[in-house]
Amino acid sequence: MPDKPLHQPHDKLFRTNFRDLPTAIAFFRHYLPRRVVRRLDFSRMALVPGSYVTGRLKASESDLLFRAGLKGSEAEAFVYLLFEHQYEEDRWIALRLSRYRQDIWETFLKEHPGAPGLPVIIPVVIAHNKTAWDVRPRFDWRLFDLPAEGKTDLSAYLPAFDFELLQLAQLPFDKIAGTPLGIMTLRVFKAQREGGAFPASEWVWDESLLARIGTMALEQIFSYIVGRPEFDIVDVEAKVSGFESETVKQTAMTIAQRYIEKGKLEGIEKGREEGIEKGELVGRIHMLQELLGKKITPRKDLIRKSPAQLQALLNRLRSEHRAL
Structure with missing residues (x-):
């Protein structure tokens, strides 16, 4: 097929x-x-x-x-x-x-x-x-x-x-076996599903394995990470700043910046009145509502809220998702 x-x-x-x-x-x-x-x-x-x-x-x-x-x-x-x-x-x-x-x-x-x-x-x-x-x-x-x-x-x-x-x-993180690419792929999946503190854990940000993965595969992994609401895109820079591998560091930052720019462009395309910050928050809220099986709040209703209100709603949805 x-x-x-x-x-x-x-x-x-x-x-x-x-x-x-x-x-x-x-x-x-x-x-x-x-x-x-x-x-x-x-x-x-x-x-x-x-x-x-x-x-x-x-x-x-x-x-x-x-x-x-x-x-x-x-x-x-x-x-x-x-x-x-x-x-x-x-x-x-x-x-x-x-x-x-x-x-x-x-x-x-x-x-x-x-x-x-x-x-x-x-x-x-x-x-x-x-x-x-x-x-x-x-x-x-x-x-x-x-x-x-x-x-x-x-x-x-x-x-x-x-x-x-x-x-x-x-399967504990340290018992996942295989090639560096296979291990990191399954660790990222496990951390995403576990939620909580796991997306920020050393098992995901393991330079000894990440440095042994090809650039294209690294891009795939980091694209997945920055595109999931369980992982904090703002934390990417902090996570890789102390890495010795310039390839890993540069790849992570490039993907993160690309995602941020994409969010900005999408926010602009949806309407300048929404503002970049609101556009990014609404996108993450909709993603989590879909993951949780909740009714998707119309964009026009969310845009009426302040960034602080949107952030509070996003935090509540993240807490619900982590509790699954």
């Missing part, structure tokens, strides 16, 4: 950074079971273009598909990486994975009509959650409305498969 446009900030950061093959391979080596890792030939791993997430789920899921050789064989397996960035637990993740697997196999058969058989698909889910989900990483009879006495007689007609589930809520 063709690649989808990258509209969601989570989606863009995840898909851009984890399509980097060394980052993906390091992630799989650390988080797939050993019995699986020893079967995969990572020297034959490649990204498969496309996405299998469709419709309304595009707002809460991102995916990447990789193919890898199987050691001692010409056969290949697929590793399907799904990034779940919805807030609430969803017991039907396994059902969606079942549908995505079906779509992957159908696409494979269209492209390889003479294939001797279907490739194995290893599903891996990264949960961008704040609190742990009580989800069994398995699709089996437990998801069906099946009386206990019918299990033995009917289970043969039911599909079953496992998937790997990595929950950021259960």
Whole structure:
């Protein structure tokens, strides 16, 4: 299936950074079971273009598909990486994975009509959650409305498969493993979802890792940071001012300044009477109202308020978001 446009900030950061093959391979080596890792030939791993997430789920899921050789064989397996960035637990993740697997196999058969058989698909889910989900990483009879006495007689007609589930809520910052790019991407996601003091923590502003990331990837990470209401754009300069790496320092400041200028231009375009300060505050209020599932206050109603009133409303919304 063709690649989808990258509209969601989570989606863009995840898909851009984890399509980097060394980052993906390091992630799989650390988080797939050993019995699986020893079967995969990572020297034959490649990204498969496309996405299998469709419709309304595009707002809460991102995916990447990789193919890898199987050691001692010409056969290949697929590793399907799904990034779940919805807030609430969803017991039907396994059902969606079942549908995505079906779509992957159908696409494979269209492209390889003479294939001797279907490739194995290893599903891996990264949960961008704040609190742990009580989800069994398995699709089996437990998801069906099946009386206990019918299990033995009917289970043969039911599909079953496992998937790997990595929950950021259960993974300490210092236990996130992989390449510097992969580690920093997941740390930033975790800090964003945790809120509170985490966006300002040393785990996000870790120069030892940031200095080992390429400039383009740094731009992606800092663009995500300054574009999220959980991170304070004013703090960017303070965070990087003591860094030794001029590349990291300059990249962070350039992105921050670019975002500030963008906010100013948008404020001007929305109407000079709003003022730059009001325009920026209204934009952040609308973003947080959307994240919290609240009714979006019309811009004309917010513009009537003073900057102090807007700031007070923004602070209340930030407190609600951090309490989630």
